[in-house]
Amino acid sequence: SQQGEEDPQALSIQEGENATMNCSYKTSINNLQWYRQNSGRGLVHLILIRSNEREKHSGRLRVTLDTSKKSSSLLITASRAADTASYFCATGSIQGAQKLVFGQGTRLTINP
Amino acid sequence: SQTIHQWPATLVQPVGSPLSLECTVEGTSNPNLYWYRQAAGRGLQLLFYSVGIGQISSEVPQNLSASRPQDRQFILSSKKLLLSDSGFYLCAWSGQGAVVAQHFGDGTRLSIL
Numbered sequence: 001s002q003q004g005e006e007d008p009q010a011l012s013i014q015e016g017e018n019a020t021m022n023c024s025y026k027t028s029i030n031n032l033q034w035y036r037q038n039s040g041r042g043l044v045h046l047i048l049i050r051s052n053e054r055e056k057h058s059g060r061l062r063v064t065l066d067t068s069k070k071s072s073s074l075l076i077t078a079s080r081a082a083d084t085a086s087y088f089c090a091t092g093s094i095q096g097a098q099k100l101v102f103g104q105g106t107r108l109t110i111n112p
Numbered sequence: 113s114q115t116i117h118q119w120p121a122t123l124v125q126p127v128g129s130p131l132s133l134e135c136t137v138e139g140t141s142n143p144n145l146y147w148y149r150q151a152a153g154r155g156l157q158l159l160f161y162s163v164g165i166g167q168i169s170s171e172v173p174q175n176l177s178a179s180r181p182q183d184r185q186f187i188l189s190s191k192k193l194l195l196s197d198s199g200f201y202l203c204a205w206s207g208q209g210a211v212v213a214q215h216f217g218d219g220t221r222l223s224i225l
Contacts, residue, residue, distance in 0.1 A: 004155075031211045042118075042202055042216030043156075050211060088155060092211060098144050098163060100214060102156040 004032075004089040004103030012109040019076040021106040023089030024069075031092045032065055033100065034074050036085045043088065046074075079110045114139035118203045118217030126225050131176075131190040133220050135203030138184065143205040145186040146214065147178055150200040162186060163208075198224045 007022045023032070031050050035043040049056045049065045049072070056063045062075040076083055086107050090100040118135045125131060137143050144163050148156040158171045160178035168178050175194060179187045186203060200221055204214040 033213060040200075040219075040221070042218045043204075043214075045213040045215065048211070048213055090214075094210065098206070098210070099158060099161060101158075102148075104155040107153075 004091055004101065006087070006089060006103045006106040008106060009104070010107040010109070012111060013079060015079060015081055015110050015112050017079055019079050019083070019108055019110075021074045021087050021108070023072045023074070023103055025072075025089075025091050025103075026070065027091075028093060029067070029091045030094050032063075032072050033090045033092070034061075034063060034072075035088045035090060035102075037088065037105070038085045046087075076108075081110050081112050084108060084110045114205070114215065116203065116205055116215060116217045118220060120220060121218065122221045122223075124223045124225060125193050127195055128192050131188070131193050131197070131222070133188040133201055133203075133222075135186045135188075135217055136184055137186075137205045140184070140205070140207070142183060142208060144208065144212075145180060146204040146206070147186065147188050148202040148204065150202060150219075152200075156202065160188070193224050195224050198222055 004023045004025045033048045034046045037043045047058050047063050049063050060077045065072045086105045088102050088105045090102045115138045146161045147159040150156050162168050162180045176190050202219045203217045206212045206214045
């Protein structure tokens with residue numbers, strides 16, 4: 001079953017602009033992760049945020065987590081053409097330890 | 113460093129034929145192993161996961177099965193493929209623990225004719 005729902009489903013912006021993607025989920029989690037998938041390839045782990053954290057940074061990536069609203073956002077600053085990919089959020093729960101539930105993804109296109 | 117190998121990259125099989133996809137991990141011991149299927153333009157559906165040799169948990173009923181004959185080897189099989197088995201199959205590994213990242217292979221594109 002799908003837990004996370006990304007919004008928007010597709011996003012197209014100009015190179016250099018910031019891209020924001022959102023993820024909502026339904027049940028209690030102990031962590032939330034973001035992954036990137038280039039077309040036809042496997043997923044690459046970007047960042048992990050635990051349920052007791054509110055914000056995390058990694059390079060040009062900024063992730064926020066609001067457990068009261070059951071939502072997370074991924075911000076990519078100063079986007080580049082190489083950022084074109086699909087982005088997925090995935091949630092982990094105490095009940096389902098070792099497992100992640102993935103959302104449907106946001107397709108991000110960076111126009112040069 | 114750890115690496116994950118998945119093969120073949122693409123596979124075209126007739127309906128009713130058997131299937132065997134293999135995934136191996138290097139550079140780590142006792143990993144958790146996962147098989148996912150991804151429909152076109154969609155998210156990932158967890159099919160099987162394994163926390164140790166011979167330990168397989170199935171997430172969705174289907175005509176697929178998984179086996180873990182060695183610590184770092186995970187195999188996805190079917191005795192008779194259906195048209196609905198077409199898709200992109202991804203293998204992943206993670207370390208032990210409740211909060212860990214997963215690391216994916218490059219996937220196998222399976223087409224059933």
